[in-house]
Amino acid sequence: MKTITVFKGDGIGPEITDAVLDILKAAKAPLEYEIFNVGAAEYEKNGALIPDAAFASFEKTRVLLKSPITTPVGKGFRSLNVTLRNKYDLYANIRPAKSNAAVPTPFPNVDIVTFRENTEDLYIGVEYKMNDDTVQAIKLITRKASERIIRAAFDYAVANGRKKVTCVHKANILKMSDGMFLDIFREIAKEYQQIESDDKIVDNTCMQLVMYPENFDVMVMPNLYGDIVSDLTSGLIGGLGLLPSMNVGDDFAMFEAVHGSAPDIAGKHIANPTAFLWSACMMLEYIGETDVAANIRSAVDAVLAENQCLTPDLGGKATTEAYRDAVIAHLK
Numbered sequence: 420m421k422t423i424t425v426f427k428g429d430g431i432g433p434e435i436t437d438a439v440l441d442i443l444k445a446a447k448a449p450l451e452y453e454i455f456n457v458g459a460a461e462y463e464k465n466g467a468l469i470p471d472a473a474f475a476s477f478e479k480t481r482v483l484l485k486s487p488i489t490t491p492v493g494k495g496f497r498s499l500n501v502t503l504r505n506k507y508d509l510y511a512n513i514r515p516a517k518s519n520a521a522v523p524t525p526f527p528n529v530d531i532v533t534f535r536e537n538t539e540d541l542y543i544g545v546e547y548k549m550n551d552d553t554v555q556a557i558k559l560i561t562r563k564a565s566e567r568i569i570r571a572a573f574d575y576a577v578a579n580g581r582k583k584v585t586c587v588h589k590a591n592i593l594k595m596s597d598g599m600f601l602d603i604f605r606e607i608a609k610e611y612q613q614i615e616s617d618d619k620i621v622d623n624t625c626m627q628l629v630m631y632p633e634n635f636d637v638m639v640m641p642n643l644y645g646d647i648v649s650d651l652t653s654g655l656i657g658g659l660g661l662l663p664s665m666n667v668g669d670d671f672a673m674f675e676a677v678h679g680s681a682p683d684i685a686g687k688h689i690a691n692p693t694a695f696l697w698s699a700c701m702m703l704e705y706i707g708e709t710d711v712a713a714n715i716r717s718a719v720d721a722v723l724a725e726n727q728c729l730t731p732d733l734g735g736k737a738t739t740e741a742y743r744d745a746v747i748a749h750l751k
């Protein structure tokens with residue numbers, strides 16, 4: 420039995436967490452869970468966004484399954500996600516977007532994995548008010564952080580039989596910061612002769628992604644572009660409800676859906692738990708429980724293919740709980 424830490428989060432977080440834990444239990448995942456409420460709602464109740472006991476649990480288990488947390492826009496506390504990524508040096512944010520035959524979109528051949536640098540760039544959150552009408556934000560790019568995310572992308576490509584790694588940047592304008600990221604990419608690419616490499620400017624990347632997504636394989640990029648471009652890839656495959664992710668460093672790993680707390684549908688029991696469930700599958704694979712992950716993945720594929728029990732974001736009428744039960748019914 421492996422113990423993992425679970426954060427329930429805000430908005431749809433508790434609903435999708437309950438559904439995913441029910442499916443993990445039904446699939447007989449050999450896991451024990453230390454479960455904590457975290458986020459804005461927890462802060463209002465108990466005065467801490469993440470209780471000390473929740474941090475302590477993650478520091479012990481080193482594996483965290485985390486549902487979304489609400490972050491105030493334009494004011495209030497710093498994003499807890501950014502805090503967690505920095506505190507535990509979760510430098511690689513890996514976001515796989517793959518078309519599913521059962522979810523019709525204009526793009527049936529998407530199979531793209533985004534490697535987003537997770538610790539620096541504009542997300543260090545350093546902003547200066549120069550005067551009442553002028554604000555400056557710092558974009559930080561370091562050799563160390565660039566090297567490790569680029570290497571992680573190439574290592575992943577080798578380990579998973581992928582063919583190409585594309586560096587996404589804006590080095591035509593940001594000649595020093597993105598320029599260095601691109602230079603490091605080109606240096607490291609030489610060490611991986613078996614993997615094709617190329618680079619694209621981020622705006623061109625967005626256009627190419629919606630016209631020729633089949634030309635992309637593994638992509639690596641600084642933090643802000645990774646945030647935006649990976650949401651774009653989720654749109655290609657049918658929406659945010661289908662995009663899982665892992666945030667991994669040398670010592671800790673955190674697994675979460677790419678989507679947020681979806682306050683517009685919270686409490687309505689119509690949230691799609693698939694992205695969070697696939698994040699849990701990535702977690703199972705990370706800890707070596709590949710058979711349990713494969714069982715859950717094929718049950719999800721079967722439910723999507725049947726097209727009988729889909730949540731409203733995929734054009735169906737099913738509740739989160741009905742979808743959960745359908746997945747459980749297809750487990751072997």
Ligand code: NAD
Nearest residue numbers: 487488489490500659660677678679680681684690691732
């Ligand atoms: P969002 O991802 O929460 O929602 C965007 C749209 O997608 C909404 O219409 C929502 O209903 C829909 N959606 C998202 N997930 C869905 C799901 N599983 N099933 C069905 N529909 C789904 O983005 P937002 O509205 O911009 O952000 C809401 C809050 O979430 C903000 O406070 C934001 O900071 C936070 N957020 C948190 C995380 C995280 O915790 N990792 C990530 C992104 C945003």
